[in-house]
Amino acid sequence: MADEAERPLRADARRNRDKILTAAVRVFAAHGLDAHLERIAKEAGVGSATLYRNFPTREALVEAVYRNEVANLCEAAPALLAEQPPLEALRAWTRLFLDYVTTKYGMIDALRAIAATGNSPYGHSREMIQVALSALMDACVAAGTIRTDISPTDMAAALEGIALTSAGSEHRQQAERLLDLTLDGLKTGA
Structure with missing residues (x-):
């Protein structure tokens, strides 16, 4: 097999x-x-x-969907940086992050059930996301568009908080406003 x-x-x-x-x-x-x-x-x-x-099995499908969504999110970072200025790439990626969390939220019970069996569908997803976010933020710092005193770990925590409190399509506009507020706070001179 x-x-x-x-x-x-x-x-x-x-x-x-x-x-x-x-x-x-x-x-x-x-x-x-x-x-x-x-x-x-x-x-x-x-x-x-x-x-x-x-x-x-349903579990195999759920796990594959989750892993695919993480891969798509992380692979988007270099593509966005190649197409847009760094701050706009970061802004676009944060929207993709919301999409990822919304998808994950719809599968959360299934993901928990898989994790309870000892098979972690999460694997290295947190690290992969951190690497993608770091690349975006490093490009912004190099371009002089965001502050240097905010770490990717801090930004990931902010993104996760926004996504968790605003998950679901009915809260999408609020989540995007919160993302804009967070990104505005990252800008140099903010």
């Missing part, structure tokens, strides 16, 4: 897996643990057998 997991997927199999993960994010965010795997398969445009071939 380990050899099967390490073997690269064919292009069509990879597309199906990606479609399942994308659909699962939407369905889990909307329905949480009540999400039916058949609904995810239908929204992904694949059959149930394809879903179960990729993810034999």
